[in-house]
Amino acid sequence: MAGRITIGVPRERKDRERRIVLTPSSVSLVTAPGHRVLVEAGAGLGAGFDDDAYRAAGAEIVTEAAEVWAADIVVKVKEPITEEYHHFRSDLTVFSYLHLAAEPELTARLIAAGTAAFAFETLRDTTLPLLAPMSEIAGRAAAIIAAGQLSAAGDGSGTLVGGAAGVPPARAVIIGMGVAGTMAARGLRGLDAHVTGVDLDLGLLLERRLDGTLDATQASEPHALDALIADADVLIGAALVPGARAPRIVTAAQVARMRPGSVVLDLAIDQGGCIATARPTTLSEPTYVEHGVVHYCVTNVPGQFPRTASAALSAAVAPRLVALAGHVEAGTVHDPQRAFALPRVSEAANVVAGEMVHPAIAAAFPDLP
Ligand SMILES: NC(=O)c1ccc[n+]([C@@H]2O[C@H](COP(=O)([O-])OP(=O)(O)OC[C@H]3O[C@@H](n4cnc5c(N)ncnc54)[C@H](O)[C@@H]3O)[C@@H](O)[C@H]2O)c1
Structure with a gap:
């Protein structure tokens, strides 16, 4: 059934990172087809958006990071940091900046967990629209x-x-x-x-x-x-x-x-x-x-420019996130043969079902599977 995907937005934990990946107006866009959006309490404060603004846009506010990470898709700004790795699981899709070629430990953990990892910075149309x-x-x-x-x-x-x-x-x-x-x-x-x-x-x-x-x-x-x-x-x-x-x-x-x-x-x-x-x-x-x-x-x-940066990023991410949610519903994000060329999120797939499906990532780690 269309529109039943749960999308989690955790609070960013990287040093002094004050961006949030979805503004309240983008949340409305994502919930419109029927998806649930869970936002960790206080996640938008750095960018000037309080929990009530997210509630008004149709999000549910949750207090525990684990509740957010239990979603089908976790969408965030920066690559997961060490304290977040234990949330990885095989039916999870992560959609964020990943920069895996410079992150061997993160890459190995995503492979081991079988998590589908889709990177903003490699998603391609005629340009790199999320970078x-x-x-x-x-x-x-x-x-x-x-x-x-x-x-x-x-x-x-x-x-x-x-x-x-x-x-x-x-x-x-x-x-x-x-x-x-x-x-x-x-x-x-x-x-x-x-x-x-x-x-x-x-x-x-x-x-x-x-x-x-x-x-x-x-x-x-x-x-x-x-x-x-x-x-x-x-x-x-x-x-x-x-x-x-x-x-x-x-x-x-x-x-x-x-x-x-x-x-x-x-x-x-x-x-x-x-x-x-x-x-x-x-x-x-x-x-x-x-x-x-x-x-x-x-x-x-x-x-360090969270208002401008969150608004700019969110506007670019939201329509791609809706497309990705459709692919999660169809089950294609976890298919290493198909994930790399999915419409609207083409070339974003980096690691899927324990395989490095992006050729540049695979070339950066010749010793990983
Ligand atoms: N540190 C940060 O906070 C931050 C924020 C945003 C982007 N970035 C990074 O900035 C970098 C640039 O991003 P972008 O969006 O401008 O990329 P881009 O693709 O628009 O431009 C990259 C340019 O590098 C050129 N290039 C490639 N190899 C080269 C070489 N050997 N010598 C000279 N030029 C070469 C390409 O021809 C291209 O013109 C990326 O690594 C991106 O992740 C960092």
Whole structure:
């Protein structure tokens, strides 16, 4: 019978993560076909939505995380963390950001439990529609954060992005000119930085030149990056090969040649990072200094803008969630032969019935089943 799926929305537990995956207005969309939505008490508070707003939209508020995880589908923002792994079971479908190529323990636990794991970041139509909204926000945020860190970094820093009369502006290099890289470039150029975009895709670099997003472009060739990086005040990593571990593009030696007090911000850290000196940091402790260079490598940058980010994510997720619920009813999400190509959630399936069904995930873990 149509519309009898239970969907659980837990409170996010990652450090300072204040987003929620469904706003109340999206809950109305999901309950309309008859599905039940269970929201953990207080889950929306960080984004400005109280329990009454969810009740009014047709959700049921539950107090225990275990009740939420007992649902047919658990939909959430960030990948499950260690304390949530014990909720995995074989008739559960998880739909969230997963970044499995950088999460071997999570991948192994999903395989062992037989849970169907559908990732926002690999779901594909002509674009990556569930990654783009957060990349847009993370890119815009990167410009603001980099500008702040340039003045906060300590001795040898104190660089104002736009420079002054007679003083050149800061030089920014952005690796990967997709959604996040482009938004970071727009923000930094808005502050009058000099911005060079790097990508493998020369057609994309041409477009960004023609539309005025960049001051300069550089093909992504290792040696060509040497001088560019040594001169950079800000280096942003935003390269992605969907599903795969991030390509390692910048070496530790290249970072070591940067000026002390300059800033590295690796957004691709959620996929393992494209800058060799990058390691994951949290919103509580976002930076560390290596080779005299400030590193900001937070894996959930949009978590600090929960109102904007929840609204943007929820609008993109809700219609796909309704489609996924239909596939759960039909039983196809747990079928490793069919899950990868399901309509409206194509390529989101990462792990199904103990098998890695996404080729990029399987390539990242040749030793797992
Ligand atoms: N840290 C965070 O909080 C956060 C938030 C959102 C997105 N992200 C991450 O930001 C990254 C970028 O996401 P996006 O949506 O902009 O991706 P995208 O697919 O829009 O763009 C990625 C770009 O990288 C380029 N690329 C691939 N290999 C390259 C190489 N070797 N050299 C140079 N460029 C290369 C591609 O050609 C493409 O233009 C992803 O890892 C994503 O998960 C992080």
